[in-house]
Amino acid sequence: MIKVGINGYGTIGKRVADAVALQPDMEVVGVAKTRPNFEAETAVEKGYPLYAAIEERLPRFEEAGIEVAGGVEELVEAADVVVDACPSGIGAENKAMYEAYDTPALYQGGESADLVDVSFNARANYSEAADADHVRVVSCNTTGLSRLLAPLQETYGVKKARVTLVRRGGDPGQTGRGPINDILPNPVTLPSHHGPDVNTIFPDLNIDTLGMKVPATLMHTHSVNVQLEEVPTAEAVRDLLAGESRLFLVPERFDIDGAGKLKEYAMDRGRPRGDIWENCVWEESVSVEDDDLYLFQAIHQESDVVPENVDAVRAVLGAADADESIERTNDALGVGL
Amino acid sequence: MIKVGINGYGTIGKRVADAVALQPDMEVVGVAKTRPNFEAETAVEKGYPLYAAIEERLPRFEEAGIEVAGGVEELVEAADVVVDACPSGIGAENKAMYEAYDTPALYQGGESADLVDVSFNARANYSEAADADHVRVVSCNTTGLSRLLAPLQETYGVKKARVTLVRRGGDPGQTGRGPINDILPNPVTLPSHHGPDVNTIFPDLNIDTLGMKVPATLMHTHSVNVQLEEVPTAEAVRDLLAGESRLFLVPERFDIDGAGKLKEYAMDRGRPRGDIWENCVWEESVSVEDDDLYLFQAIHQESDVVPENVDAVRAVLGAADADESIERTNDALGVGL
Missing domain, CATH: 3.40.50.720 (NAD(P)-binding Rossmann-like Domain)
Incomplete structure (x- = not known):
């Protein structure tokens, strides 16, 4: 032991x-x-x-x-x-x-x-x-990005990743944090630390990240763009991601619109503390335009690491x-x- | 008259x-x-x-x-x-x-x-x-994007624009709207209507947009990426944007971190209803990496149109x-x- x-x-x-x-x-x-x-x-x-x-x-x-x-x-x-x-x-x-x-x-x-x-x-x-x-x-956000980028990099090659991280202001217990009723570019200057942090895992990956903070406590949400070397269909990307054990493809039929319902689902499933260890990738959001892959994913900051x-x-x-x-x-x- | x-x-x-x-x-x-x-x-x-x-x-x-x-x-x-x-x-x-x-x-x-x-x-x-x-x-967000894209298109040429719109859930008086404490991909599917709407103004512009909704009422905030045909310095872009009468380059010295302080500034300036008719572009956020221009801008949904x-x-x-x-x-x- x-x-x-x-x-x-x-x-x-x-x-x-x-x-x-x-x-x-x-x-x-x-x-x-x-x-x-x-x-x-x-x-x-x-x-x-x-x-x-x-x-x-x-x-x-x-x-x-x-x-x-x-x-x-x-x-x-x-x-x-x-x-x-x-x-x-x-x-x-x-x-x-x-x-x-x-x-x-x-x-x-x-x-x-x-x-x-x-x-x-x-x-x-x-x-x-x-x-x-x-x-x-690495941090919750960098963990979430690494899990997503690893299979994309291996399977299609990543030309460039551009990610806007819309971050929860604080955890539910962090009562001293904000913002209240605001949307803050945070940091205002680019890049946010997340891009360089992803490079500690993937040293050669071309990635730019922008951070924001909003009045929410449940999860972070990423707006992800990945330009790929080889261009797959959206369906192929969904299949690829569905095969990853720590990615949860949120199915359209679940009618889950955000972090609140994701946490509710985790609690209904009996998860300790309502934890969600997996990246939550909205299946319907996975889209390919030209060589650009887009998707939304939510990251439970308290538990994915x-x-x-x-x-x-x-x-x-x-x-x-x-x-x-x-x-x-x-x-x-x-x-x- | x-x-x-x-x-x-x-x-x-x-x-x-x-x-x-x-x-x-x-x-x-x-x-x-x-x-x-x-x-x-x-x-x-x-x-x-x-x-x-x-x-x-x-x-x-x-x-x-x-x-x-x-x-x-x-x-x-x-x-x-x-x-x-x-x-x-x-x-x-x-x-x-x-x-x-x-x-x-x-x-x-x-x-x-x-x-x-x-x-x-x-x-x-x-x-x-x-x-x-x-x-x-056109709508507040499309107006905000059009004002920004017009000088960029004319001066450098736009290869592709990719924008994540982090939208206020409702106006201050719209008490029946949400979300509360959540970050919603909205719509979950891509593109949001904003990209096609920008194409009603710029028919040939290549643009993908992603929308989200958050618990805020004051302004929308855009995370903007524009891949340019000719690559300028960030300083040149700042100068270009500063010359546009309906773009306000928020100076670093103002110490304005979000919509709350922007509205406060507008009220201090005696603006009727605290209105901000201009796009508010954070000067420090204007960055160029490879051929990618990035910036944050806030849009006052009640007044920019x-x-x-x-x-x-x-x-x-x-x-x-x-x-x-x-x-x-x-x-x-x-x-x-």
Whole structure:
């Protein structure tokens, strides 16, 4: 059993912990948290050994009546691999600690690509993470783009991709964020960071990205244009994408018009927290004009990177090849809508 | 003095009436309204002769204590030209009435292009409306795209335009519309109607458009890509656009991040109703990569067609050429930020 420690038990960390716990070849050796809030209590109830992410705060957990197994360094020492799911920038501060204990670490997409040996997407470059000490699982949006671009690149060749990312302003719990009743070019200057971030996975891909922020919390939505080297029919593209295990082609008959109904469908299907691990590509939107492919896809910012983190655990340890790992992760989680 | 009648006194009609009243060569011969609501009372207070758009409802205005000059047919007969600013589809029903009185009519962008002799944008095809009996002033979004594409097409040539229109869900007063907290591909299928609508102004232009709807009411925002035949620098494009009287290049120093601050600026400048007649193009967003031009622009859906309607009045009557009319309209309204 692979001993996985999770440092940071917020939006991503708690989902990764649950996903790891479901894997037949992994166990959660512990989770680390900075504050004794509702998530800390839930972690203990789930039976995850809880560590204080900041050692000096250990007493605060005890005062709150929450049992703590120790400080985060003990967790790092006990783990075969640590998933760092701390807020952006904190991962970089933690790097020296992981190195001190010689524990391979997986970071999230908010960290800089320069921090790590490899930026990772299971579908696109799984094998590059073999034996790496520091791996960055790219952000939700970059994950969503990588999953889509990989089969297009392999099958037709990508001349150029142009993507407008209409981003949710914040997650449902991020009550301090905006915008309210506005549409913000964000950033106003081009490109948004997403294009260069996709290039950490596909170094030679020609891609321009534009970002916006709107008053929504449920999912991001991408307006995608990909100019292809070889021009297929829209039907052929739909067939290609339907064959990808982490792409969900939203069928026209479902009458799903946006993120609200997608989340409703996920909850009706019994998904934990209503999570949608797959890209949601509107089947009817897949269109080809000249050599331009167009489509809309929605990306669940809180969960699409979760199966990627699970795969990255196996990738760095050499515990399985890409196809084996993706299949094992998908089976254990129930990926596939 | 050109006698202008306005049939429909809602969002567009009331603005067109005020704009016409400011023109040195025009007068508002009357406005027609279906219901005696707050807008009807305001029209009377402004001194616009008020007509009942549905003759049988004349008594309802009298019951509400609102003085009515007559039924809409009297207005059509008295006018040299009628601006039809009725809700989408009602213009088509009114066409026979305008023909019966041999009064040229201007319709709004919600009507079908097939209804009219010419679809109209002052910057792009003013002269085509000369002597036409039925002219359609294209919608707010198509107006915004036409103003932008005309100088690009003339100066560099357009290989292909690809535009994602992130549309406000409804106007501030349209309380029954959504979405709330969602990002809707709308329509899900491609293209949105905007591309074909731009082709009513530029028949040979290669353009693909994608539409979305979001929870915002203030303005639309376009993510624009234009592949150019001749490739300029971004600076040259900025200079070109800055020379267009109905494009406002939002300067970086203004620190305007979205529609809220744009509207605030318009109100601070004393604009009636906070209207923004110009396309708002973020100067910093104007970028050139390979032969691709990118930029963001915001479009005020309630007002950008207002100066276009004023120009269309002169165009159909042959009262001025394009440059004269645009300058006269701009001067009278105060267009130019």
